Amino acid sequence: MKRNLGLTDVGIGTITMSQFHVIESHNHDERRFDIAYVGIVSGSGSIQSIPEENLFTDSYAVIEKGGYVLRGTGSENQGKYARLYVDHFFKNDEGEIIGAEVKYQYPFIP
Numbered sequence: 001m002k003r004n005l006g007l008t009d010v011g012i013g014t015i016t017m018s019q020f021h022v023i024e025s026h027n028h029d030e031r032r033f034d035i036a037y038v039g040i041v042s043g044s045g046s047i048q049s050i051p052e053e054n055l056f057t058d059s060y061a062v063i064e065k066g067g068y069v070l071r072g073t074g075s076e077n078q079g080k081y082a083r084l085y086v087d088h089f090f091k092n093d094e095g096e097i098i099g100a101e102v103k104y105q106y107p108f109i110p
Contacts (some may be wrong), residue, residue, distance in 0.1 A: 010070060010082045010104045030052035032077060033070045035060045035084075041067035044103045049110045062086050062100070069108065082106035 019068055034056035038047055040063075047067045056071055071083040073078035083105050 010084060010106050017051040032074045033072050033082075034058055036069045036071070038069060040065050043083060044105055046085050047083040047085070047108075050081060062064075063089050080106075081108040081110075083108040 010055070013084040034054040036051040036057070037060055038043060038051055040066075041047060047069060050071075051067075051069055060068065062068070065088075066086050068086070070082040072078055085103045087101040089097045089105060090101070092098050
């Protein structure tokens with residue numbers, strides 16, 4: 001489990017929680033992973049399979065209790081996967097989201 005306000009390294013890249021989006025990090029402008037939403041889940045262990053190809057995109061609006069699969073796209077990470085669960089958001093005194101508690105597994109081999 002990782003608790004990090006803003007950035008989380010998930011093995012195939014670093015995710016940034018920014019305005020409800022998971023946004024990949026860049027390494028020399030090479031995209032490192034795509035993400036697919038798999039629905040509301042009870043934890044990362046509830047994510048049991050790789051979603052269909054057409055469900056992956058380069059960023060995704062995240063929600064609390066949402067499950068996601070990250071797929072490596074760069075030359076170093078091709079064919080590698082991680083699963084990610086957004087447990088809850090951290091908010092400041094004004095109610096703005098400043099981060100999230102996420103749980104993940106890498107490598108994810110279903």
